[in-house]
Amino acid sequence: MMNWKDKFSLDAKAIKASDIRELLKLLDDPSILSFAGGIPDPALFPMNKVAEIRKNLESHPDLNRQSMQYSKTEGYNPLRQWVADKYSSAETEISQENVLITNGAQQSLTLLATALIDAATPIAVANPTYLGALQIFGTRRPNYITVDTDENGIIIKSLKSAFQKGVKLLYTIPDFQNPGGMIIPEDRRKKIIELAHEFDVIILEDTAYRELYYDAPPPPSLLTLEGQFLGEGQWHQAGLVIQIGTASKTLMPALRVGWTIAPLDILEKLVMLKQSNDLHSSTLNQIITHELSSSGLETHIDKLRDVYGRRRDTMVDALRSYMPNCATFSRPAGGMFVWITLAEDMDASELLQKALATEKLAFVPGAAFFANGGGENTFRLSFSTCDDKDIIDGVRRLSTLIQREHLQKVHPKQWS
Amino acid sequence: MMNWKDKFSLDAKAIKASDIRELLKLLDDPSILSFAGGIPDPALFPMNKVAEIRKNLESHPDLNRQSMQYSKTEGYNPLRQWVADKYSSAETEISQENVLITNGAQQSLTLLATALIDAATPIAVANPTYLGALQIFGTRRPNYITVDTDENGIIIKSLKSAFQKGVKLLYTIPDFQNPGGMIIPEDRRKKIIELAHEFDVIILEDTAYRELYYDAPPPPSLLTLEGQFLGEGQWHQAGLVIQIGTASKTLMPALRVGWTIAPLDILEKLVMLKQSNDLHSSTLNQIITHELSSSGLETHIDKLRDVYGRRRDTMVDALRSYMPNCATFSRPAGGMFVWITLAEDMDASELLQKALATEKLAFVPGAAFFANGGGENTFRLSFSTCDDKDIIDGVRRLSTLIQREHLQKVHPKQWS
Numbered sequence: 001m002m003n004w005k006d007k008f009s010l011d012a013k014a015i016k017a018s019d020i021r022e023l024l025k026l027l028d029d030p031s032i033l034s035f036a037g038g039i040p041d042p043a044l045f046p047m048n049k050v051a052e053i054r055k056n057l058e059s060h061p062d063l064n065r066q067s068m069q070y071s072k073t074e075g076y077n078p079l080r081q082w083v084a085d086k087y088s089s090a091e092t093e094i095s096q097e098n099v100l101i102t103n104g105a106q107q108s109l110t111l112l113a114t115a116l117i118d119a120a121t122p123i124a125v126a127n128p129t130y131l132g133a134l135q136i137f138g139t140r141r142p143n144y145i146t147v148d149t150d151e152n153g154i155i156i157k158s159l160k161s162a163f164q165k166g167v168k169l170l171y172t173i174p175d176f177q178n179p180g181g182m183i184i185p186e187d188r189r190k191k192i193i194e195l196a197h198e199f200d201v202i203i204l205e206d207t208a209y210r211e212l213y214y215d216a217p218p219p220p221s222l223l224t225l226e227g228q229f230l231g232e233g234q235w236h237q238a239g240l241v242i243q244i245g246t247a248s249k250t251l252m253p254a255l256r257v258g259w260t261i262a263p264l265d266i267l268e269k270l271v272m273l274k275q276s277n278d279l280h281s282s283t284l285n286q287i288i289t290h291e292l293s294s295s296g297l298e299t300h301i302d303k304l305r306d307v308y309g310r311r312r313d314t315m316v317d318a319l320r321s322y323m324p325n326c327a328t329f330s331r332p333a334g335g336m337f338v339w340i341t342l343a344e345d346m347d348a349s350e351l352l353q354k355a356l357a358t359e360k361l362a363f364v365p366g367a368a369f370f371a372n373g374g375g376e377n378t379f380r381l382s383f384s385t386c387d388d389k390d391i392i393d394g395v396r397r398l399s400t401l402i403q404r405e406h407l408q409k410v411h412p413k414q415w416s
Numbered sequence: 417m418m419n420w421k422d423k424f425s426l427d428a429k430a431i432k433a434s435d436i437r438e439l440l441k442l443l444d445d446p447s448i449l450s451f452a453g454g455i456p457d458p459a460l461f462p463m464n465k466v467a468e469i470r471k472n473l474e475s476h477p478d479l480n481r482q483s484m485q486y487s488k489t490e491g492y493n494p495l496r497q498w499v500a501d502k503y504s505s506a507e508t509e510i511s512q513e514n515v516l517i518t519n520g521a522q523q524s525l526t527l528l529a530t531a532l533i534d535a536a537t538p539i540a541v542a543n544p545t546y547l548g549a550l551q552i553f554g555t556r557r558p559n560y561i562t563v564d565t566d567e568n569g570i571i572i573k574s575l576k577s578a579f580q581k582g583v584k585l586l587y588t589i590p591d592f593q594n595p596g597g598m599i600i601p602e603d604r605r606k607k608i609i610e611l612a613h614e615f616d617v618i619i620l621e622d623t624a625y626r627e628l629y630y631d632a633p634p635p636p637s638l639l640t641l642e643g644q645f646l647g648e649g650q651w652h653q654a655g656l657v658i659q660i661g662t663a664s665k666t667l668m669p670a671l672r673v674g675w676t677i678a679p680l681d682i683l684e685k686l687v688m689l690k691q692s693n694d695l696h697s698s699t700l701n702q703i704i705t706h707e708l709s710s711s712g713l714e715t716h717i718d719k720l721r722d723v724y725g726r727r728r729d730t731m732v733d734a735l736r737s738y739m740p741n742c743a744t745f746s747r748p749a750g751g752m753f754v755w756i757t758l759a760e761d762m763d764a765s766e767l768l769q770k771a772l773a774t775e776k777l778a779f780v781p782g783a784a785f786f787a788n789g790g791g792e793n794t795f796r797l798s799f800s801t802c803d804d805k806d807i808i809d810g811v812r813r814l815s816t817l818i819q820r821e822h823l824q825k826v827h828p829k830q831w832s
Contacts, residue, residue, distance in 0.1 A: 002654055004681035007584070007618065009556075012531040015688050042481040050484070051474050058467050065458040068466070068668035103519065103694040110693045114555065115428040135692035139530065140425075168423070202423065238418055252484035254699035265420035272431050276551040277526045278519040282698050283670035 010119070011139045033394045035381040036362040038178055038336050044307060045252050046292060046300055053291045057284075067284040073275040075101025075259070076286035082293050083259050087243065089220075091227030092235040094261055100270050101281050104258040105208050105246040109136050109171075111273045112204055112242065115266065116169055117142050124162040124170040126154055128339075128369030128378070130178045130206065133171050144371035151330065153177060153184035156191045163195055169202035175218045176209040176335025179369050179380040183333055186219035193222060193229045196240050203241045211250050211301050213334035214309030223261065239263050247289050249336075250301055257281060257289040308336065308384055311391060315383040318392045322399035326406040336384040339366070341377060342402065345409055348379040351402065359397045426535070427555045449810045451797040452778040454594055454752050460723060461668050462708060462716055469707045473700075483700040489691040491517025491675070492702035498709050499675050503659065505636070508643030508651040510677055516686050517697050520674040521624050521662040525552050525587075527689045528620055528658065531682065532585055533558050540578040540586040542570055544755075544785030544794070546594045546622070549587050560787035567746065569593060569600035572607045579611055585618035591634045592625040592751025595785045595796040599749050602635035609638060609645045612656050619657045627666050627717050629750035630725030639677065655679050663705050665752075666717055673697060673705040724752065724800055727807060731799040734808045738815035742822040752800040755782075757793060758818065761825055764795040767818065775813045 005013075057064045074080065080096035088094045102108045109132070117123060117140035125133065127146040137144075145167050148158040154172060162170075172192070174184040184192070196203050205222040220228075223243040227235050235241070246258035260270060274280070292300075312331075315338055319329045326343040342348060348365035355361040366378030383391060421429075473480045490496065496512035504510045518524045525548070533539060533556035541549065543562040553560075561583050564574040570588060578586075588608070590600040600608070612619050621638040636644075639659040643651050651657070662674035676686060690696070708716075728747075731754055735745045742759040758764060764781035771777040782794030799807060 002656070002679065002681070004679070004685070007532060007682075008685060009530065009532055009534045009537070011534075012685055012689065015685075015692065017684075017688060037486070039486050042485045045481050045484050047474075047477070047480055047484070054470050058463075061463070064463055065461050068461050068463070068670045069458045070453070070455050070664075070669040103697075106692075107694040114425065116423060116425055118425045118427075121425070132692070132695070135688075139689065139692055240418070248486075253486040253695075254484045256694065256696075256698045263418065263420070265418070266423075268433075269420070269424060269428055269431075272433060272551075273428065273555065276431065276522075276548065276555055277693075278523040278672065279548070279669075280672075281519075282672045282701055285698055285701070 011141060014141050015135065015139050032356070032360045032362050033386070033390055034362040035383070035386065035394060036364050037385070038382055039385060040249055040253065040304075041307070041385045044304055049292055049296065050288060053288055057287065067287050069283065071280050071283040073271050073280045075099065075281065076283065076290060079257075079286050079290040079293070080259075082290055083245065083261065087221075087223065087245070087261055089224040089227050091230070091232045092223065092239075093233070097264060098261055098267055100260045100262070100267055100274060101286055102258045102260060102274065103256040103278070103281050104248050104253070105206060105244045106132055106136070106258070107274075107277070108244040108258050108260040109133055109204070109206075111260065111270045111277065112244075113137050113140050114273050115269050116202065122165060122167045124159070124167040124201070125371050126172060126177070126180075127371065128179055128366060128375055129171065129371065130173060131368050133206070134369070134371055137171070146371050149180060149182060151182060152188060153180070153182040154188065154192065156188055156195070159192065160195055163199040163201055167201055169204060170196070171204045171206065172222075173206040173208065174222060175207060176212060176332055176337075178209065178335065179337050179364070179366065180339045181330045181332030181335055181337045183218055186225075189219055189222055189225050190229070193226050193241070197229070201240065205241055205243045207243060207245050208249055209335040212304060212308060212336070214305055214312055215333045218334070236263055242266065247293070250297070250304065251289060251292050255285045255289050257285055311383040311386065311388070312338075314388045314391045315381065315395060318395035319399075322396045324399060324403040324406060327402055336382050338381045338383065340379050340381060342379075343406060343409070344377055346377050346402075346405065348377060351379070351405060354405070355398060355401055359401060361394055361398055363398075427557060430557050431551070431555050448772070448776050448778050449802070449806055450778040451799070451802065451810060452780050453801070454798055455801060456665055456669065456720075457723070457801045460720055465708055465712065466704060469704055473703065483703050485699065487696050487699040487702075489687050489696045491515065491697065492699065492706060495673075495702050495706040495709070496675075498706060499661065499677065503637075503639065503661070503677055505640040505643050507646070507648045508639065508655075509649070513680060514677055514683055516676045516678070516683055516690060517702055518674045518676060518690065519672040519694070519697050520664050520669070521622060521660045522548055522552065522674070523690075523693070524660040524674050524676040525549055525620070525622075527676065527686045527693065528660075529553050529556050530689050531685050532618065538581060538583045540575070540583040540617070541787050542588060542593070542596075543787065544595055544782060544791055545587065545787065546589060547784050549622070550785070550787055553587070562787050565596060565598060567598060568604060569596070569598040570604065570608065572604055572611070575608065576611055579615040579617055583617055585620060586612070587620045587622065588638070589622040589624065590638060591623060592628060592748055592753075594625065594751065595753050595780070595782065596755045597746045597748030597751055597753045599634055602641075605635055605638055605641050606645070609642050609657070613645070617656065621657055621659045623659060623661050624665055625751040628720060628724060628752070630721055630728055631749045634750070652679055658682065663709070666713070666720065667705060667708050671701045671705050673701055727799040727802065727804070728754075730804045730807045731797065731811060734811035735815075738812045740815060740819040740822060743818055752798050754797045754799065756795050756797060758795075759822060759825070760793055762793050762818075762821065764793060767795070767821060770821070771814060771817055775817060777810055777814055779814075
């Protein structure tokens with residue numbers, strides 16, 4: 001009998017099955033109420049617009065055929081130009097040459113990890129941070145230096161300490177972070193840019209949730225702030241910020257369209273890596289993304305803000321009403337996630353097993369979001385796909401379960 | 417000024433811009449007659465069927481929305497089942513659990529390279545072989561052991577010598593190879609399987625061109641033959657053959673849909689890598705691929721065989737009529753490529769410069785298909801996208817250019 005385990009590369013040996021992955025398998029069971037996935041509500045997808053775009057494509061036979069043909073690795077030029085225009089600032093004019101279209105932000109991370117990380121390269125990530133980033137970085141076997149966070153995201157003192165340890169890059173989600181929901185305020189953002197340049201650290205800025213704000217628009221991005229810091233036009237030569245974006249949260253995930261914005265010298269390398277990885281992204285899906293983006297996008301996102309914002313309110317209100325004192329929770333100003341911290345001695349993975357078994361309720365235990373361990377008493381709730389009734393009912397039942405579990409820890413059953 | 421070159425990983429430093437990539441950029445110029453790309457003719461795309469599928473999807477609103485939602489990494493189950501059914505044989509029953517949907521064969525190679533190749537791992541590839549495979553394998557910095565070929569593909573003696581050097585895997589395209597067009601006969605295929613088991617070498621079988629036969633169907637695949645070699649059901653435990661397929665050549669490239677068929681232990685690892693690479697392939701494109709595959713595919717491919725087969729005949733006839741004796745050429749029994757070998761002292765890259773400048777003609781110089789150098793006097797012609805008139809005219813002009821260049825080498829101009 002073949003033992004494949006002996007045949008795997010060192011990189012492949014380093015990867016493990018993810019909790020989220022195993023969880024998402026459960027979600028095929030429609031009787032489970034899921035607060036697990038960080039996924040948009042399909043009821044909000046602009047399907048009528050997609051139908052219009054398809055119909056229009058079909059009335060242009062040449063373009064329609066081209067939409068199914070091989071196309072260039074860099075991406076569909078009109079979409080690249082749309083990205084360039086949208087993310088240019090007064091100080092930093094982005095051109096389409098700075099934009100690579102990828103299969104979602106996840107592939108942007110894959111290409112950047114391959115381009116920049118060797119085995120044992122020290123890299124900084126927040127504690128907690130996006131599991132998918134840890135998964136792909138993990139295949140490069142880096143040396144993780146974790147940065148502590150508070151309700152305002154990355155703590156600068158902890159970041160400086162990480163930078164002093166010689167990290168090569170920082171991966172960060174400044175807006176409504178996955179999983180913590182924190183938004184980094186402008187003063188901290190400026191400090192991050194200053195420190196990056198003091199210590200020559202590359203910044204990978206993931207903007208996946210940036211458009212999904214429910215209170216006020218977020219502060220300028222790290223890309224924009226670095227432009228201000230460096231002065232007009234300087235990012236192209238001296239920039240350390242590489243920005244990653246996606247259509248998955250604002251439009252539709254199965255388009256598998258995201259992008260990377262980077263100075264030319266690194267963008268060219270990323271293009272070569274993308275070419276060797278999968279030649280190019282679906283031409284058709286890039287055309288659909290461009291059409292959806294260039295007309296009516298703000299109106300569509302306003303609708304998302306309205307619906308998701310109300311669900312955020314419902315979940316936070318329900319948590320205030322029902323959650324026992326042994327747990328604290330965040331009130332995110334955007335994104336899809338509420339972050340829960342249980343009493344120190346509680347374990348969210350055990351809680352999940354019970355929630356699934358007795359309540360048919362799912363969420364994501366927090367430990368997987370911690371690069372170097374920890375976070376066993378934390379978990380993530382998503383409010384993006386559930387209606388008010390389910391949110392209230394689910395939070396109530398989950399709260400009762402937590403209360404019961406907590407009491408058992410404090411007053412364990414004894415022989416009477 | 418930032419020097420990004422210093423910041424690249426060792427893997428990223430190892431990759432170079434590809435000739436094909438630079439070439440494909442030229443092909444935006446419509447005045448160039450291109451025999452370069454290994455691409456299908458968009459005029460043959462089944463666009464009416466695609467329109468039908470879309471219309472049908474739109475009349476099923478739930479499925480239509482699901483086609484735009486995140487979906488599981490392994491792929492769309494009906495498509496996985498279609499692949500499993502199609503590639504099962506009497507001895508080897510493939511189940512959908514053995515199938516991973518990828519973004520085309522190129523991503524299958526990416527995941528397999530990550531899973532199996534460490535820096536300096538010895539791997540065997542044919543001389544010449546598919547450039548895209550060399551590009552992605554190259555990012556893992558393997559130790560290439562090249563295997564010589566003749567008009568029947570891999571030479572067994574050279575393969576055995578490579579296996580004796582301790583290679584871990586062999587990458588091969590047994591049917592109508594890119595770029596050489598060779599098809600490996602059944603006796604050699606059996607020898608490859610025997611040697612793989614004697615030396616414990618993994619076989620990556622790329623079937624990209626298998627369906628495009630113009631004379632007779634190809635012999636059984638390595639996957640099927642290994643099943644016969646091992647006996648009923650044994651591949652699942654003892655199989656060394658991993659098969660890679662794609663919809664890019666038979667249907668449409670921009671679907672970006674391919675697949676990997678592998679024993680469970682390795683398939684599970686590939687799924688984890690795919691998840692960390694880009695989560696999953698476009699749900700919509702998988703649905704379209706499944707619909708196109710499960711109804712009318714044979715009729716469609718028969719049409720491709722008919723059109724491409726005639727173009728193959730036209731090109732080979734034109735080469736017979738016009739090509740000077742200083743060049744030899746293959747007569748492929750399928751696929752998209754004719755392989756040309758010039759006199760030893762001629763250089764196909766120089767020829768390309770002249771062909772572009774004076775004839776506005778493009779092809780792919782062969783050197784890039786040789787893992788460890790060589791092949792400077794070879795090049796690849798594709799006949800898949802050109803009509804008869806262009807093929808005859810292009811081959812005639814190219815032949816004249818070659819004749820002229822050859823005479824200059826043999827009788828260089830001298831001071832009179």
